[in-house]
Amino acid sequence: MSSGNKVYDVIVVGAGVEGSATAYHLARYGKQTLLLEQFPLPHSRGSSHGLSRSTRKAYGAQDFYTKMMFEAYKLTADLEKECGEELFANCGVLSVSGKGRNFVKETIRCLERFNVPHEKFNVARQRVMYPQLSFEDEHEFVLDHSGGVLRADKMLGAFQDQFKKSGGIIKDGEPMIDLYAGSIVSIKTNKTIYKAKSVVLALGPWAAKFLPRIGVNIPLQPMKITVLYWKEKNGSTYDVSKFPCIFVEGATGQNDIYGVPSYEYPGLVKICLHHGPDIDADNRDGVDNEWVIKTMKYMVSKHFPTLEQEPSVVETCIYTNTPDHNFVIDTHPSWKNVVIAAGFSGHGFKLSPVVGKIASQLATGQKPEYELTPFRIDRFFKNKL
Ligand SMILES: Cc1cc2nc3c(=O)[nH]c(=O)nc-3n(C[C@H](O)[C@H](O)[C@H](O)COP(=O)(O)OP(=O)(O)OC[C@H]3O[C@@H](n4cnc5c(N)ncnc54)[C@H](O)[C@@H]3O)c2cc1C
CATH class of the missing domain: 3.50.50.60 (FAD/NAD(P)-binding domain)
Structure with missing residues (x-):
């Protein structure tokens, strides 16, 4: 043969x-x-697989990725022209860090180094701009206007x-x-x-x-990631036309959470833990992820109080991590x-x-x-x- x-x-x-x-x-x-x-x-x-991924130019202190991102945007735009479909929604990416965390500071430095339009603000301004979110006083925020959602x-x-x-x-x-x-x-x-x-x-x-x-x-190391979609209790304040992608550093202590606005499943917002159990790629479904769902229910009730506290859709995806x-x-x-x-x-x-x-x-x-x-x-x- x-x-x-x-x-x-x-x-x-x-x-x-x-x-x-x-x-x-x-x-x-x-x-x-x-x-x-x-x-x-x-x-x-x-x-x-899946309908969405977030994209952004800032990459903290890792300028080698940011340099690649400029070309990634250009090549994605070329692909959009070739296929005649919208692949990118430019809703921005909001990064959030709590006290003693560096991600927002590093992101701001990166955006400044590369002259990428952005807006930094404190929690008082967050409460005006995004009243659907809830963070304690010491949090810092930066909105990277270059970011958004890719239609994966x-x-x-x-x-x-x-x-x-x-x-x-x-x-x-x-x-x-x-x-x-x-x-x-x-x-x-x-x-x-x-x-x-x-x-x-x-x-x-x-x-x-x-x-x-x-x-x-x-x-x-493959890791099972639980992809969770949450319904807004009332209204559509998480629509991609009004709300950015979001990344919250250290939201659960050690682990980060991230979200994508309502874009793919109407009325549902994707908010997930950037962490999960280690797995073998051929044996992902039997691995327990209840603790991830429990953690995320708590995080959603704490930081996204206008969302229902039970996920409406649960999907699975895999990260392959290097140290x-x-x-x-x-x-x-x-x-x-x-x-x-x-x-x-x-x-x-x-x-x-x-x-x-x-x-x-x-x-x-x-x-x-x-x-x-x-x-x-x-x-x-x-x-x-
Ligand atoms: C939940 C989730 C959210 C994410 N969010 C983001 C984000 O917001 N932004 C971002 O930039 N990235 C994000 N990522 C990461 C990004 O999606 C991955 O880095 C990327 O998809 C990896 O692609 P890959 O081609 O390496 O792997 P895969 O998509 O797994 O592709 C590998 C392919 O190889 C095939 N294959 C394997 N072995 C063989 C074989 N022996 N013979 C033939 N075929 C084989 C597999 O079947 C598979 O189709 C996310 C990932 C997950 C899981």
Whole structure:
């Protein structure tokens, strides 16, 4: 069983947002590209499903992300034009920090460094601007006007549609079972063997299981995230036309919470804990998340008192965390034609247009214009040698 003598320029394994964005760039560069996905598309088993993600330019003290974000906005706008659909709603992102916390201060410094329009204010002003929120006196706020909501499902679909329009081939329901490295890489699936000059592995949470099999033992930890939608008791003050995305640092002591205004399910606001139980990607549903729901019920009643205190919709998604929460975008330590894009640590959607560009450049021997040190595999082993 083999797909004959055909040798693709690149095979991308994993049709989540990072793999789909990579395939999109490759096909646009005229590379013969195959995108392989283990599940029938679309599916909701990984990290890229759902209707919304938040986006923003500020990235605290990590300027390397902010630099990438400027291009991410441009590439997202290009994709919007290509697919003819709105992918971004510019409602802003409101960041909130309590006493002794630094996120808002770092965000303000970042927005100032990059001249991004923003507004900083205290709790008295918050009570006027957003009376539907409730925070104690010592909280600080910054509204990043550049931020907003990405229509995640539309964006993922747009990458895949534009990829196919540029001549790319998608094979879904076809898991990669093995990879044989060499100057030509062979990918064995449940149906056949495909060959390519190079391969990009964008496996999401399954990277934690597959990469050790090809000698890449990086610390990747999948985490179950419970996605909760809450109904407003009266009115529509959380509508995307009136309310921004929100991020509350340390709302539960150690953990942050985030929210997306009512945009996807009419009348429902998404507010979630940025944390959850560690899991195996193939065994996410049986893992207890009652404590997450209980914590969020308390947080919603405390900070979002005009919302009902029982979630109306409960969904599941997965983060794949690295210890420093930075991505992995690198080539295999021994095989330069095997590119790894993994560990997006719960913040990779907004950057996917740029991640895809970088991964496609690494796969085709081009030098990306970004400094990739924060994303290298060897950072995990530096102190251990
Ligand atoms: C609840 C939630 C909220 C988030 N909010 C934000 C946000 O507001 N802003 C933001 O920027 N980011 C956010 N993120 C993070 C972002 O969604 C992820 O970083 C991103 O989707 C990761 O995409 P991925 O392609 O790496 O993984 P995935 O989407 O999981 O894709 C990997 C794909 O590889 C496939 N695959 C795996 N193994 C194989 C194999 N052997 N053969 C074939 N196919 C295989 C899988 O089936 C899957 O489709 C959020 C994530 C979650 C879960």
